[in-house]
Amino acid sequence: MLTGLALPHLQVAETLAALGPVPCAALADLVDVTGTESARGLGAALEALADRALVWPDGEGLLRMAAPLPQAWDSPLGLDAPLTRLLADTTSEELRRMLVALGIPSPGTTKKHRLTALLEHHSDPERVAAVIASAPSSTRTLLERRASHRGEQAQPQAHFLMFRTSQADSEPNVRWALERGLLVQDRHSGYGSTRMPAEVALALRGAGWRAPFEPFPPVVRTVSVTSAEVDREAAAAATAFAAHAASVLATCSAAPPVLLKSGGVGARELSRISKAAQCDDIVVRLVLETAYDAGLLARDGDQVAATDGYDTWAEREPAEQLTALLHAWRTLPLTPTQARGEDGKALPALAGTPPCGGCPQAREGLLAAAAQLPADRGVHSPAELGPLVAWHRPLAEQLPQDTTPFATAIREAELLGVVARGALSPIGAALRTDDAEALAAACERLLPTATRAARFGADLTAVVTGTPSARLAALLDTVADKEVGGTASVWRFSPTTVRRALDTGRTADAIAADLSAVAVGALPQSLSYLINDSARTHGRVRITPAACVIHGEEPALLAELVTHRKLAALGLRLLAPTVLVSRTPLDKTLATLRAAGYAPVAERADGTVRVEKTRRRRAAAPVPPPPPLPGQRRRSVPTVTPVTVGLSTLAARLRAAPPILPAPDPFGTGAPYGTDTEEILAGCAKNLAYSDVRQLAHAIDAGTAITVEYVAASGNRTVRTLSELVLDPPYLHAWCHLRDDERVFTLSRIHGVMPG
Template sequence: MLLDCALVWPDGDGRLQMAAALRGAWASPLGLDAPLRQLLAGSDSGELGRMLAKLGVRPAANRKEQRLAALVEQHGDPARVAALVAQAPAATRELLGRRALEAPEQSGPVLFGTGRAEAGPGEQWAVERGLLVRDRHRYGPARMPAEVALALRGPDWRAPFVPVPPEVRSVPATGPDVEREAAAASMAFAAHAVSVLGVCAAAPPARLKAGGIGARELSRIGRAARCEEVPVRLVLEAAGAAGLLARDGERVTATAAYDTWAGEEPADQFAVLLRAWWALPLTPGGSRDEDGKALPALAGAPPCEDCVQARHGLLAAASRLPAGEGAAEPADLGALLVWLRPLADELPQDATPFATLVEEAELLGALALGAVSPLGAALLADDAEALADACRRLLPAASGSARFGSDLTAVVAGTPSARLFELLDSVADREAAGAASVWRFSPGSVRRALDAGHTPEALTTGLAAVAVGPLPQPLSYLIQDTARRHGRVRVVAAACVIHGQEPALLAELVAQRELGHLGLRQLAPTVLISRTPADRALAALRAAGYAPVAEEPDGSVRIERAGRHRAAGPVPAPRRPGGGTGTQRTDARAADAGTAVDLRALAGRLRSAPAELPEPDPYDGRPYASDTEEIIAGTARNLSFTDARQLAHAVDEGLPITIEYVATSGSATVRTLSRLGLDSPYLYAWCHLRDDERVFTLSRIHGVMPA
């Protein structure tokens, strides 16, 4: 067959040459990697010399060309390779035997050098002797030269060749049965398509930053449309190819073509999607990549011509079955497709060959009971008129009526018309879709319709117009009861509320033109609302000559006392614990501030003052004057004993005090405190700087001064 198609031909040396296009599509038909000479093209002479030394081979010369030729000659002899492998460790023999039967994973020359990854068990021995060739960056597994693989396969190995297609087990599938099954599948898919695209039109799905509709949005659409992931993906990809959906910024939205499509009969709607699926350059049901990660839909993947060929080949494979018979197992059709189209791409998620593709064809009704349906036959014949006729024959016209039950359900047989679909969706919740669609009414669904502006009379009239028979009493009562409760409580957005005791005054405010920008609206004679925040409304009313007051959330009048803001006082220079007395520090600070000090008067006071005892060491075991003093001295480690005693005295006597305090942020401030309360390691006090109650950590107090 290949010779007849001029894909291969014999040359003068008795070898078969392959067409370049076929070689590009089928890089390694025998599962062999590149020859040894090609894999070692990037090696250096030293690396080749080490391989030859391990093999015990001496080349004619030590140049790279002679060493490479000697290595190729060594591994070109199957007997030598077999003898060499027989001497290898058991792990290496097991590895080489397995790799000889595996297809290669990469092509091209390999460059040698040091790598970061370690070789697998038994691999290093083979790499050192050229039986495996490793990339210099250790990227991917080591590769086996074609000569080595052929030698290990043995002289009796022959390329696999199956001249007869695999047998497909068949079961009876008469024409009427196939049409009935195809009609059920196509009706269900048409209903799913209407639901999915209706959801997308009402709430356009968001696109991922990398492009496409992600798994979360697909799940949302599936829940809203009541269908599984594969039909959702199939509808989205087909609708995108048909121009019913398009990218709009960060979302995928319905187009004007969708509005036209939504008004057509189900047969015409289905034909549009079926033709789009037949030409799709991808397999829409492919939801997982090689690593098992979810793939986005409508991601704009590169065209896959092999996917189109696989789709066409599947129906061609099914058409080979005798008339009146269908495949007993879908997997048999996949195996036949592999034989007919060996270059067609399979999805990594498929447990059996082309399982996803077979599922898509069955969902669309192109395959039914393992046989090609009239829809599939029209696709194979590429006959648009025959396809339209088959769709009209298998899919009934859109249903414009529903059967309402006393259990508050509505059932529509077949595909509902666009008008019926919109009406039922607005006032009920969809529970099922397919050959028959089911909606259920509830107080919440009826309230949703009333919120959208429908009146109870319009709802009752609209439902009665599409009902088969009179509306059940429970449904009429539900609509009337929900309408009676609807709107009894109203919620309005307002930035602030204005109220008072004089209706005439509030009416005057509403009538004031200069207050029009406040957006005032009168809810009651004594209540106004405004779209302007409270502070701005207060300012505007006062500017207009009125005297409003603000209220707290509890209804009390808000006191607008101007806050006292003071700058933090300068922080004195740090002192060593045990520094001078308070009087000395005060005089020193006055000197630092530039205040004139009478040194003679100071000296006179010092001479007339009684002699002071040296300050006691707070840690020498002496008793303290009070428990408060002992607690503060043991906790406020940055205070001298005198400062600790002064702070303790202020706590015990309830006196104000000034402290130097370093906050956790590192900022230092001077604060005057009163109403002191000690709860070690904290000091509770009223801070005059912040005009509020504050808590201070004793260990962060660095100085104490009289208030």
């Protein structure tokens, strides 16, 4: 409720929260109401608070507040609680000592009488000032500093309690004030914090101190502006936004934006929509948020898709479309064009952020601020509306991205035509009063009706002024590409766009007839030639899907296959006298033809005949390692036994080691790797001796043939002659003479190498 109050209303409420029930005259004296205008401002503030049942006068002439209202401030006016509340837990003996320190005779022996005497003393500013004047200089400085902390809560002494004695009691300047009730020990805190009663703080601030009260809005620079100028600029902005909204939502309807995994429409999707609709990112965000709130868009899995309500909305006039979005904008519980968070990171659109009570109040404050401007006057620059909004709604939400106060909300209002030339437009005036009929009438007066005709130029363009109707936009989007949007939209025709229309099944005559129906005058000759030329070449080359192709030299035989009843399931279709296409894969077509008594031959993709060989099935059994060939020895893996070596022995060995690494000796033969290929093969071909590795490496580098003994994964051992060797660790690509085809061999499965 407080977010809807203006600055003087909050200032009066804060003053009453600090003082408690006081007469209206005392309140007026504290806020320094001297003139007639300021008195009228105070009366208006009290009336506004009374209308909300926050403040009311009682039978004794005191202004009282709703019980929960003072809790809205931690320390109203920078004052702590009154003395009565702070001394509620104080004992009668402690009150007696305070009165003795102040030199006040004790009026009685009960706590009530002693508390009344102390409260009477501290409520007199002159007596409190006299006591403080006699205080030590350090104590007086401390009290004056604490009393001057306006708008801040009294800071506790950041000292821990040690040996059950608070740090506050151990400081002489604080102890002197505590003994006289100028400071009160906080018994509910775990630390030695002290609090200053409100009566003492007011006495220290002096008789001339007054609570802040600004009954009048800040003065801003204004310029003369006529209502016709405001209407003209508001109409232009509203018309452009309505056209952009139609383009954005049409783009979302055709290709729904995909949501991020964390939720919301990310920067990439926003950029795509902005490019397709030819508008700025801020407009895209504003349209998406308002359209989602109006029920034109909805979440559909991981996308945001158009609803049935969008179809109805798209058929309406631009004025009706804008009215729906304006209603959503006014009550939207967030700022739709907020693009950055408090940490400066980019925010997605439609992120589902929690409702923000201060965001609608920023718009309400903007409408109120613009409405209070004098007639035929507008602010010098839109940024000067910010201080006025802050005065009308001081608790409204201000965004971190705003360089000036409420810059984002003001920019949104300008885009929608709510504010124009620094003044409130008729749309804004109707929106402020929440009058649906007045808003619809203002939009209908300012926005033109949807354009249902286009002007076609000899340069193969179509120009539509204003907002095109849904039917006209759909027709032009089918036959042309949109180049420019806004108050005037431009579409361009090309052979590609006409072909796109022909692909939908339409004929050249139908396209020409539809365009002529929406044309202002006759179609240009160049456009008619383009449509007819595109239609003449359209479909001259056709592409058909096929699982396989059947061809032969006898047209009668292929015609027989097409009409054969047993082959109907293959889906055969005659493309040419000697060519058939089948919807069935090759192997199944081949088997079906053979079952029907024909003898077809399969071909590879390159047109060569596929030779079919029957593979013999063998059991998969473990294959023992092959015996070493003559002149070869099997590589053995030495067994390493851990040996415990002392640090001193290890250091001695390191000092005795040569500074240069010895040449590699991979197999313990004293011979290093001859080439990089040998080193790579030695790491992959674990079953080859060093001599075999060198022989295989030489064949790879020299491009010669080689014969290898290969053990397949099934355990089948074969001897193969390989050529055209290509090393791709851990594989070897080669032409296998045994299989008469290119094969890939695993190097670790090669158990022997012989010359080719």
